[in-house]
Amino acid sequence: MRKLFSYVLSLCLLVGLFVFNGGTAEASTGLTIKDLAGRTVTFDRTPERVVVLSPGDLHTLQALGVKVVGRPTSATPVDASLQSVPQVGNIHQPNFEKIVSLQPDVVIAGASFLGHIQKAQSLGLKVVITSGSSVDDIKSSITLLGKLFNKTQKAKVLVGKIDSKVKKYSKTKTKVREVILFGSGAISLVAVPT
Numbered sequence: 001m002r003k004l005f006s007y008v009l010s011l012c013l014l015v016g017l018f019v020f021n022g023g024t025a026e027a028s029t030g031l032t033i034k035d036l037a038g039r040t041v042t043f044d045r046t047p048e049r050v051v052v053l054s055p056g057d058l059h060t061l062q063a064l065g066v067k068v069v070g071r072p073t074s075a076t077p078v079d080a081s082l083q084s085v086p087q088v089g090n091i092h093q094p095n096f097e098k099i100v101s102l103q104p105d106v107v108i109a110g111a112s113f114l115g116h117i118q119k120a121q122s123l124g125l126k127v128v129i130t131s132g133s134s135v136d137d138i139k140s141s142i143t144l145l146g147k148l149f150n151k152t153q154k155a156k157v158l159v160g161k162i163d164s165k166v167k168k169y170s171k172t173k174t175k176v177r178e179v180i181l182f183g184s185g186a187i188s189l190v191a192v193p194t
Helices: 002-020 054-064 096-102 111-122 135-148 151-168
Strands: 031-034 040-043 050-051 105-110 129-131 180-184 187-191
Touching: 031 135, 050 054, 054 105, 054 135, 054 151, 105 111, 111 129, 129 135, 135 151
Parallel strands: 050 105, 105 129
Antiparallel strands: 031 040, 180 187
């Protein structure tokens, strides 16, 4: 009778482990990603407490359905669901004291944040770098964030929407006129190509 009880108990534990791990009997091995700065970042599990330092990444995370505990400081109005989320500075002027106080699993930041990486790491923060320098960078950032937050299908849909719009607008025959505006401090220059 004891052998039968032990057998049933062992079987229940094994089935529980299988269900708890999402259908696999293996223990979670974590996640390793390569960000858009070429840095390798490893996580024990999918990050849950997320701080984001750029508005573009904030919009991407919203579209993927990822909740954030810290958002970029901005005078621009944000979605009502984000108004109570603490502001933490931006990629150029991060408020490290506020960021650390939020105990994030990950900080999402654009490439301009690279100058702050050593300080962030010295504070025990894991940072994933994205980029918005081109359409391809934006698509790569979406794919990266989809992988990081286990939202790969939603990321594919977003990238597909971008591809559709690029395809649609690349067929447009409208003549484009351009103007170059350069500003530095109190001096501004305007150039109109001929």
